[in-house]
Each structure stands twice: as structure tokens, then as C-alpha cells.
Amino acid sequence: MIDETSTDSPNDLPTGAPYDFQDGFQIEERGDEYYMQLALREAQKAYDAKEVPVGAIIVRDGKVIARSSNQVETLKDATAHAEMLSLSAAQIAIGDWRLEGCTLYVTKEPCPMCAGAIVHCRPDRVVYGCPDAKGGAAGGWINLLDSNPPLNHRCEVSSGVMADECLGILQSFFQSARRRKKEERKAAKLAEQAAEEQGGAKSCD
Numbered sequence: 001m002i003d004e005t006s007t008d009s010p011n012d013l014p015t016g017a018p019y020d021f022q023d024g025f026q027i028e029e030r031g032d033e034y035y036m037q038l039a040l041r042e043a044q045k046a047y048d049a050k051e052v053p054v055g056a057i058i059v060r061d062g063k064v065i066a067r068s069s070n071q072v073e074t075l076k077d078a079t080a081h082a083e084m085l086s087l088s089a090a091q092i093a094i095g096d097w098r099l100e101g102c103t104l105y106v107t108k109e110p111c112p113m114c115a116g117a118i119v120h121c122r123p124d125r126v127v128y129g130c131p132d133a134k135g136g137a138a139g140g141w142i143n144l145l146d147s148n149p150p151l152n153h154r155c156e157v158s159s160g161v162m163a164d165e166c167l168g169i170l171q172s173f174f175q176s177a178r179r180r181k182k183e184e185r186k187a188a189k190l191a192e193q194a195a196e197e198q199g200g201a202k203s204c205d
């Protein structure tokens, strides 16, 4: 599924993305998959910046009014999740905190912080890619987007849109992070051994 060298993406998609689209895949109508591909493009930006690859976009009347990637490390801000940044951008774009008529597309199920913010901003719909059974707040772990009387807003939720691609980019990110850590540990061990050997050689002089 993941092809690090793939450049065979459709014209409207970035080249070199670490996810692979089917040959000859054409975007014929701007449905959920089309917009999720744009959110995946944002996730790719996060990946390239060594951030956990999650992307979000917000659409109103068929127009993309906000797009963001996760930027926690870049901004040194634990609240800089893709959804939070795109909610703020959408509010600026339409000049209102009420995101009525808007749909938020995000590659991974929102966490409790983002789900809480979503409910406050009141978009009509939330569409996410892969579920997060451990920490998801759109039904994975808990559900804050469903009818919650104190929060007073209910979003229509669709899940599993391009789930494999959305999960694939996350898995690829964490696999290479683990590989990098392993290599670092190995290099540190070799350096330690070399230092010990050098010390031993010196004591024999």
C-alpha cells in the first residue's frame, strides 16, 4: 500500500506521496474521497516535517476554506493538532465562530480535545479516515460528537473514508521512527564498545 517512491499520483495530487493510489484513478466528483485526499496531502506535509502525519481540511459549499497539518513539534504547542488549526483558520475565513454548513475532513479520528473544539464550533459534519480505538472521541474510545446535552451540538459523523491510506501513512511514520531509534541505539552501543577497546589498548601500552 505504501510506496515511498511513487510519483504516479493523479494530476491534482502531490508527487512523491508515501501512499499509493490505484492506477488510472480519476477524481470525477468532489465526494468525501476527493476531500479526504486533500486532507491526506496535509498529512503528507506533517510527515515530511517529522510530525505525526494527520491532516485536516474544512469545506463549505464545495469550497475548501481551511487546510492544516499537525504541527505540535514545529510550533512546540500540544494543542496544534490539524483539526484545531483548521477550525481556527475556517473561523477566520468565514468571520464567524459558528461553522454552520461546514464539513471537517480529518485523516484520523479526532481526539477528545479536538472533538470538544469541534462541538463548540458546530460544523454540520465530520468525516474521518482511520479510527482510533485507544484515544478517539468520535466513537473509538468515547463519543463527544454524538448528542451531548451540555455541549448542545450534534455532528453528523462519517468514518472509514480512505481508512487504509490514512492508517498507512501513520504506520509508515511510526515504523520509520522505531527503525531510527533502533539504529541510534546500535550506533551508541558501537561507540561505547570502541571507546572501551581504545581504553583497553591504552592500558596495555
Ligand SMILES: [Zn+2]
Pocket (backbone or CB within 6 Å): 081, 083, 110, 111, 112, 113, 114, 115
Ligand atoms: Zn486532536
